[in-house]
Amino acid sequence: MSPDSHCTILIVDDEPSLLGLCQLVLTREGYCLLAANGGEDALRAIQSQNVQLALLDVMMPGMNGVELAERLQQRDSNIRVLFMSAYSPKDIAELRSSEPLGSGPKAIHGADSDQHDRKCACKVRKHLELMRLLREATSINLRLTRCSRRPQSCLKICIGQLRQETKKQIVLLTDLLGKLVKLSE
Secondary structure (H helix, E strand, O other): OOOOOOOEEEEEOOOHHHHHHHHHHHHHOOOEEEEEOOHHHHHHHOOOOOOOEEEEEOOOOOOOHHHHHHHHHHHOOOOEEEEEOOOOHHHHHHHOOOOOOOOHHHOOOEEOOOOHHHHHHHHHHHHHHHHHHHHHHHHHHHHHHHHHHOHHHHHHHHHHHHHHHHHHHHHHHHHHHHHHHHHHO
C-alpha cells in the first residue's frame, strides 16, 4: 500500500485497454481513481473531486493531454501532471505552448508505453512522495516563520514539548531498569 493511497488520481486515456491497465495497476497500489476517456469527460469527472495527480494521454481526439493539463492547472495549480505516451519527451515538448506548463514542482514527465505498468506505478509513487515532501517543507517553513516573529513563545512551546518527551523517556527507562533488575535476581 502506498504512503499516499488516500489521494485521488485522475487517469485520462482514449485507449480503453491502456486506461484499464492503469486502473488495474494503480488500484492494486491502493489509490483512489477517477477515470475518463477524454478531456471533456475528465473535466466533468473532477467537478466535485479534489484530484492531486493527473495521468494524461498526450494524443487524444478533441482536447489533447497538453490542453487538458493547462485546464486542470487553471482549476487547481497544485495538481501534478504526468503524461503517458509512446511519444518522446521532445515530441511532447513540441506540443506545449511557448509558456512552460507546470514550472517547478508541477513539471511534466513522459511515461513511455513499454513496461507501462511498472513505470506508471513507480512514477506515481515518486510524484506523490515529492508532493508529500513539499507539503511537509511548506508546513515547516510556516512554523519557522511564525517562530521568527515570536521567538520567546516558540521557545517556551519547544521547552514544554521537550519536558513532556523527557518525562516519557524517564518512565520508559525506569520501567526497563525495573525489568532488568527482576531478570538479574
